[in-house]
Amino acid sequence: MTTETTSKKFNIDTVEHAEQTPEQPLPWAELGLKENEYDRVVEILGRRPTAAELAMYSVMWSEHCSYKSSKVHLRQFGDKVTEEMKEHLLVGIGENAGVVDIGDGWAVTFKVESHNHPSFVEPYQGAATGVGGIVRDIISMGARPVAVMDPLRFGAIDHPDTPRLVHGIVSGIGGYGNSLGLPNIGGEVVFDSVYQGNPLVNALAVGVLRHEDIRLANASGVGNKVVLFGARTGGDGIGGASVLASESFDDAKPSKRPAVQVGDPFAEKVLIECCLELFKNSIVEGIQDLGAAGISCATSELASNGDGGMHVELTNVLLRDPSLTPGEILMSESQERMMAVVTPENVAAFEAIMDKWNVEYSWLGEVTDTGRLIIEWDGEKIVDVDPRTVAHDGPVYERPYSRPVWLDGVQADSFSAEAPTDLRAAVLELMASPNMCSKDWITNQYDRYVQGNTALAMPDDAGVVRVDEETGLGIALSTDANGRYSYLNPYDGARLALAEAYRNVATSGAKPMAVTDCLNFGSPEDPEVMWQFAESVRGLADACQELGVPVTGGNVSLYNQTGGVAIHPTPVVGVLGVFDDVARRTPSGWREDGQAIYLLGTTRNELDGSEWANLRGHLGGQPPALDLDAEKTLAAILVNSSRDGMIDAAHDLSEGGLAAALSEAALRFGVGARIGIDELCERDGIDPFTALFSESQARAIVSVPRSEEVRFNDMCTARNFPRIRIGVVDAENDALDVQGHFTLPLAELKEAHEATLPKHFG
Amino acid sequence: MPRIVVDVMPKPEILDPQGKAIAGALPRLGFTGFAEVRQGKRFELTVEGDVTEEVLDHARNAAATLLSNPVIEDVTRVAVIEDAQ
Numbered sequence: 001m002t003t004e005t006t007s008k009k010f011n012i013d014t015v016e017h018a019e020q021t022p023e024q025p026l027p028w029a030e031l032g033l034k035e036n037e038y039d040r041v042v043e044i045l046g047r048r049p050t051a052a053e054l055a056m057y058s059v060m061w062s063e064h065c066s067y068k069s070s071k072v073h074l075r076q077f078g079d080k081v082t083e084e085m086k087e088h089l090l091v092g093i094g095e096n097a098g099v100v101d102i103g104d105g106w107a108v109t110f111k112v113e114s115h116n117h118p119s120f121v122e123p124y125q126g127a128a129t130g131v132g133g134i135v136r137d138i139i140s141m142g143a144r145p146v147a148v149m150d151p152l153r154f155g156a157i158d159h160p161d162t163p164r165l166v167h168g169i170v171s172g173i174g175g176y177g178n179s180l181g182l183p184n185i186g187g188e189v190v191f192d193s194v195y196q197g198n199p200l201v202n203a204l205a206v207g208v209l210r211h212e213d214i215r216l217a218n219a220s221g222v223g224n225k226v227v228l229f230g231a232r233t234g235g236d237g238i239g240g241a242s243v244l245a246s247e248s249f250d251d252a253k254p255s256k257r258p259a260v261q262v263g264d265p266f267a268e269k270v271l272i273e274c275c276l277e278l279f280k281n282s283i284v285e286g287i288q289d290l291g292a293a294g295i296s297c298a299t300s301e302l303a304s305n306g307d308g309g310m311h312v313e314l315t316n317v318l319l320r321d322p323s324l325t326p327g328e329i330l331m332s333e334s335q336e337r338m339m340a341v342v343t344p345e346n347v348a349a350f351e352a353i354m355d356k357w358n359v360e361y362s363w364l365g366e367v368t369d370t371g372r373l374i375i376e377w378d379g380e381k382i383v384d385v386d387p388r389t390v391a392h393d394g395p396v397y398e399r400p401y402s403r404p405v406w407l408d409g410v411q412a413d414s415f416s417a418e419a420p421t422d423l424r425a426a427v428l429e430l431m432a433s434p435n436m437c438s439k440d441w442i443t444n445q446y447d448r449y450v451q452g453n454t455a456l457a458m459p460d461d462a463g464v465v466r467v468d469e470e471t472g473l474g475i476a477l478s479t480d481a482n483g484r485y486s487y488l489n490p491y492d493g494a495r496l497a498l499a500e501a502y503r504n505v506a507t508s509g510a511k512p513m514a515v516t517d518c519l520n521f522g523s524p525e526d527p528e529v530m531w532q533f534a535e536s537v538r539g540l541a542d543a544c545q546e547l548g549v550p551v552t553g554g555n556v557s558l559y560n561q562t563g564g565v566a567i568h569p570t571p572v573v574g575v576l577g578v579f580d581d582v583a584r585r586t587p588s589g590w591r592e593d594g595q596a597i598y599l600l601g602t603t604r605n606e607l608d609g610s611e612w613a614n615l616r617g618h619l620g621g622q623p624p625a626l627d628l629d630a631e632k633t634l635a636a637i638l639v640n641s642s643r644d645g646m647i648d649a650a651h652d653l654s655e656g657g658l659a660a661a662l663s664e665a666a667l668r669f670g671v672g673a674r675i676g677i678d679e680l681c682e683r684d685g686i687d688p689f690t691a692l693f694s695e696s697q698a699r700a701i702v703s704v705p706r707s708e709e710v711r712f713n714d715m716c717t718a719r720n721f722p723r724i725r726i727g728v729v730d731a732e733n734d735a736l737d738v739q740g741h742f743t744l745p746l747a748e749l750k751e752a753h754e755a756t757l758p759k760h761f762g
Numbered sequence: 763m764p765r766i767v768v769d770v771m772p773k774p775e776i777l778d779p780q781g782k783a784i785a786g787a788l789p790r791l792g793f794t795g796f797a798e799v800r801q802g803k804r805f806e807l808t809v810e811g812d813v814t815e816e817v818l819d820h821a822r823n824a825a826a827t828l829l830s831n832p833v834i835e836d837v838t839r840v841a842v843i844e845d846a847q
Binding site (some may be wrong): 321 | 782812
C-alpha cells in the first residue's frame with residue numbers, strides 16, 4: 001500500500017478548505033461543465049465544490065454519463081411499453097443491461113454500446129476496450145457472457161486513413177474477444193465517407209443466466225462493506241482531469257495526459273470467472289462494473305440505488321500510478337475493475353474467492369443510511385454529496401430542434417438514372433461493392449464457433465447461439481442500421497432499422513423478443529441533428545410498440561461530428577429472438593437440389609437510398625415504405641415454417657434487394673439456382689432491373705422442399721401474404737441463372753464478391 | 763554493417779499487460795525481489811553504408827511514426843551500435 005507516501009504529496013482540497021475559500025477559482029469550464037451547470041453544483045452543495053467533487057460532477061454530468069440532451073426523448077422507450085411487451089422482461093431500462101425471460105428458468109441479458117471516439121484515437125485499444133466494457137456490463141447483471149457482435153462503420157474504403165482504422169479496430173475486437181473465448185457471431189460493416197473522421201465502433205454482448213442469479217447495481221444494508229476488485233487504477237482515459245493539477249505539489253508527473261485505456265483480456269477472463277463464482281455462492285449484495293467515470297460513477301450509482309449513503313476511504317484504492325491525485329482516481333477509466341457490496345459475514349468468503357482467482361481487491365468503505373456519499377483522503381473529507389445529485393439529478397436539456405431546411409430538397413430528388421442494360425455486370429458490380437462484398441476477411445479474424453454453441457454466424461442473417469445444451473433452447477441476434485435511409489427520413493430510418501433486425505431474427509427461425517439500441521448521431525447542439533435524433537427515437541419507440549418488442553437498454557453516442565459535418569443519423573438496432581431448439585435454425589443458403597425458391601412479399605420501385613443508387617453516387621428521395629403489419633406476418637410465416645420443417649433455407653431481402661439475396665444464398669454453400677423473374681415483373685408491374693435491385697421491405701426468399709410446397713402455399717394463403725415461385729435450386733449447374741437475362745457462374749460471382757476487402761486491406 | 767537500435771517502451775502511465783503477466787510469473791518461478799516489470803521492444807535496423815546524420819534522422823523518423831505507436835508508446839533510444847563481429 002502506498003497510503004503514507006501518496007497522501008502527503010497533495011495539497012488536499014478538503015470540504016473544510018472549500019468552505020473557507022469560497023472564492024477560489026476552479027477549472028470547471030476546462031472539465032466540460034457549462035456555467036449554469038457549475039452554478040447548479042454550487043447551489044446543490046451550498047458552497048463551492050472541492051476539486052474531487054468537481055471531478056465527480058463534471059464526469060457524471062457529461063453527455064456520455066448523464067444523457068442530458070437525450071433523456072427527454074428516451075423516455076418514450078418507457079412510456080410506449082405496453083403490459084404485453086413487459087411480459088418477458090425481468091429487468092428493464094436503467095440497469096446495466098436489460099434481462100429477458102426465455103423460458104425454462106433461463107434468462108438472457110444483452111446490450112449494445114458505442115466506443116466510437118476512443119477507437120478513432122487509438123483503433124486497437126479503443127475497439128478492444130469497447131468489447132471489454134460491454135462484457136463487464138453483462139457480467140454485472142449476474143450473467144455469463146456467451147457471445148459478442150460488432151456493428152462497424154468506416155469512412156470511404158479508398159481513403160488513406162481507412163486502412164489504419166480497419167486494421168486497428170478489427171484486430172482490437174478480435175484480440176480482446178478471441179482472448180476472452182467469446183464467439184463473435186455477427187454485426188455489420190459499412191463504408192461511407194460521412195464516417196471518415198468519426199468511425200462507429202459499436203459493441204454488443206449477450207449473456208445467459210438463471211432467473212435467480214440476476215444481480216442489480218445497488219448498495220443496500222447499512223454496515224455492508226464496499227470493495228473494489230480487479231485491475232489497479234491508473235491514469236487511463238482521464239480527460240480533462242489534468243487541469244486539476246493545481247491540487248498537486250508534484251510536477252514530476254508521467255508524460256502528458258490523457259492516457260489511452262489499454263485493455264487486458266486475460267485479466268477480464270479471470271474477472272468473469274471470479275464474478276460468476278461470487279454470484280453462485282451469493283457472496284455479493286450489489287455489483288457494478290467500472291466504465292466511463294470509474295469510481296465516481298460506481299460509488300454514486302450504487303449508493304443512490306440502495307440505502308442512499310456510502311463512506312469511502314480513497315487512499316485504499318490500489319494504484320498502478322502512485323502520482324494520481326484524488327480527482328484523477330475518481331475519474332480514471334482503468335479497465336477490468338468491478339465494485340461490489342458485501343455483508344460483513346461474507347467478507348472472508350469474498351477474500352477466499354479473490355485469492356483463489358488471484359484477483360487484487362481493496363476494501364474501500366461501507367454502506368450508510370445518511371443519504372450522503374462521503375469520500376475521505378487519509379481521514380480528511382474531500383467529498384460530501386447527496387449521491388442522487390451526482391448520479392441521477394444531472395442537468396436535463398430540452399435542446400431546440402428543427403427540421404433541416406435542406407430536407408425537402410433532398411427528399412424531392414428521387415433516383416431517376418436509367419436502368420443499366422447489362423444486368424449481369426450490374427449484379428457483379430453490386431456484389432463487389434464495399435458495402436455488399438464478402439466480409440469474410442474481417443469475420444475470419446474473429447472466433448465465431450469457440451465454446452461450441454454457435455449454430456449460425458456471419459454471413460447468415462442472424463447469429464444463433466445455443467443456451468441449454470440439453471434442450472437446445474437458444475437465442476438469435478441481429479444488429480442493423482441504414483444511415484442513408486435515416487438521412488433521408490430519420491423517423492422511418494429508425495423504424496426500418498428495427499424492421500430489418502426483426503426480420504433477420506425471424507429469418508433464422510427465432511421469435512423476436514426484445515431490442516437494444518445504440519444511437520449514433522452528430523452534435524445535439526445543432527438543432528438539425530437534434531431533430532434527427534428526436535425523430536429517430538420517436539420512430540424507434542413507435543415501431544417497437546407496433547411490433548410488440550420492448551427496448552431493454554442501450555446507449556447514446558452524440559458529437560460524432562467533425563467540423564460542421566455530422567455523420568448520417570445511425571440508430572443501430574439489435575433484436576434478440578428465442579428458439580425452443582436451435583437445431584431447427586434456418587440457414588441463409590440453398591443446399592438441396594430441386595427445392596422450389598419462393599419470394600415472399602411485394603416488390604415496388606424503391607431505389608431511393610438503395611445500394612445501387614449509392615453506387616451511382618446518388619442519395620435522395622424517400623427510403624422504402626414500411627408496413628409493420630406485413631413485417632409481423634412475414635416473421636410469423638418464417639418462424640412457423642422453420643418450426644414445422646416447411647423451409648430449408650431463408651434469406652431476408654434488404655440492402656441490394658433480390659440481386660444480393662440470390663447471390664448470397666447461392667454463395668453460402670456454393671449451390672446455384674435457375675431463377676425466372678418475368679412473372680414477378682408482370683405481377684408487381686416492374687422492370688427486371690427494379691425486380692433485382694429495389695429495396696422494398698417485408699420480403700424474403702425461402703427454399704421449400706417439394707413435399708412441403710402445398711402446405712407452405714396454404715399457410716401463405718391463409719395469412720393472405722403475397723408469394724411467388726421464382727425458381728428452383730440447381731446443384732448440378734454451378735451458376736446463378738436468371739433466365740432470359742443472364743447466367744453468372746458461381747466461381748466468377750465468388751471471385752468478385754470476395755476480392756474487395758483483401759484488395760484494400762490484405 | 764552498422765546497425766541502429768531503436769528501443770520502444772509503453773508510456774509510463776499506460777497499462778502494460780505483458781509486463782504485468784511477467785511480474786506475476788517471476789515470483790512463481792522463484793525470482794523474487796522485483797517490484798515491477800515493463801516490457802518494451804527493440805528494433806535493429808541494419809544500414810547499408812555509413813550511418814550519417816541523415817540516416818539517423820531517417821531512423822528517428824521511422825521510430826516515431828512506424829516502429830512506435832505514439833499514442834501509447836515512447837521511443838526511448840535511437841542509437842548506433844558497433845557490429846558484434
